Amino acid sequence: MIPVGDQKAVPYVVGSKSYTAVAVNCAAKAGEWIKSKLGTYTHLDTKYSRQDLVTEMDKGAEALIRNLVLTHFPDHAFLGEEGVEAGPEASRKALEKVSAAEYLWIVDPIDGTTNYVHQFPFYSVSIALAHKGEVIVGVIYDPSRDELFVAEKGKGAYLRNRTLAVSEETTLSDSLLATGFPADPVTAYPANMAQLQAVAPQVRNIRAGGSAALHLAYVAAGRLSGFWEMNLSSWDLAAGTLLIQEAGGKVTDIEGNPYHLGVRNILTTNGRIHDSLSQALQDATKS
Structure with a gap:
């Protein structure tokens, strides 16, 4: 497979009224706005834990996206992080409530609020559109680097305008991975740390940048061999999982079961190391 940077440019054109164009x-508009407001927030609150932050910029960006989406598609359903109560159970219920919608927009206005x-310039806007429960559009925008990932x-x-392709590593020992530090201090955080401790000696290295959406985009772009994290929500994952699948990678839960919008413990890789990494993560939580 040709490295991403060496691939021939492929024009990517969408119609002005398409779902992708709106996403x-x-x-782009939300990313430009939050970047212009960097360092100016006046209200900082915690949600589920002291690591789970929200500012008026999160809420403002979500309102901006919601208004734009519903202007074009007033009959579509909308699920945004800032419109849901804190905690995993609230996230599950919010997703269940809109699960029957034919078209559902799933949005994280600032993934990486901390x-x-x-x-710290590693945050993103994540927007996905699901049709009957299947993600059909995924967009992640990094305003700090002006990188717009589209699938x-x-x-x-x-x-x-370059086609993305996952990396070519075939062994864990050659792989650069990423993970995160879950906001749930009781169950997800200890499990993720046990996995980190077990996997770290087996791989080239591990990064933890603080934006699950950008980590997913980096797997799709071949910059990371894989990414896993416990207890994430649909708005963290929906756009990035489509990017990876369309770039030739693999997306499951930690146990290797197929991805769906309700998956919270995510495992994504270039496909070549997937089974080995899944087994290593499972072994870590069993021990």
């Missing part, structure tokens, strides 16, 4: 426009608060079901994944 791209929303992500980074944003500290002006359409069956049409590939793109960055700056």
